[in-house]
Amino acid sequence: MSERHLSFTLNGERREANADPRMHLADFLRHGLGLTGTHVGCEHGVCGACTVIVDGAPVRSCLMLAVQVDGCTVETVEGLAKGGELSPLQQAFANHHGLQCGFCTPGMLMTLEAFLRVTPSPTEQDVRIAISGNTCRCTGYQGIVEAALTTTAAKGSRP
Numbered sequence: 001m002s003e004r005h006l007s008f009t010l011n012g013e014r015r016e017a018n019a020d021p022r023m024h025l026a027d028f029l030r031h032g033l034g035l036t037g038t039h040v041g042c043e044h045g046v047c048g049a050c051t052v053i054v055d056g057a058p059v060r061s062c063l064m065l066a067v068q069v070d071g072c073t074v075e076t077v078e079g080l081a082k083g084g085e086l087s088p089l090q091q092a093f094a095n096h097h098g099l100q101c102g103f104c105t106p107g108m109l110m111t112l113e114a115f116l117r118v119t120p121s122p123t124e125q126d127v128r129i130a131i132s133g134n135t136c137r138c139t140g141y142q143g144i145v146e147a148a149l150t151t152t153a154a155k156g157s158r159p
């Protein structure tokens with residue numbers, strides 16, 4: 001099957017690329033564009049490790065085709081740090097021991113990044129519900145929840 005030409009915005013920059021119509025977004029990001037920060041765990045929408053933000057909403061990139069982002073705005077974990085400086089949410093993860101092996105971390109960060117933009121003052125329960133679709137096998141979630149609660153929407157989100 002012939003490749004499709006895609007035009008989209010990736011982490012604030014216009015990008016043009018070709019993708020096989022059957023390639024999912026996670027593979028396109030990792031293998032097509034070299035953005036290996038997006039992790040792939042279950043590959044069927046359960047673990048959340050592959051979460052990226054498309055047009056402001058968190059999506060499972062293992063369940064989305066690359067061709068679906070044509071004309072869209074895509075944000076990956078690589079876009080969070082600016083000028084070599086961690087985003088407030090990333091820094092909060094570091095401060096609160098919100099990661100151990102780090103495999104779930106890109107998906108957790110992108111899920112919470114999108115969540116905090118629309119939920120400026122979440123309760124602990126709000127945060128736990130927000131990350132309920134993201135599996136972490138290391139931390140017990142407490143540090144992740146504390147990191148999110150100390151990061152306001154204003155600090156945690158950037159255009």
Ligand code: FES
Binds near residue numbers: 039043061
């Ligand atoms: Fe996409 Fe697990 S790899 S949800």
Ligand code: FES
Binds near residue numbers: 098099100103105139
């Ligand atoms: Fe290891 Fe979450 S830090 S899976």
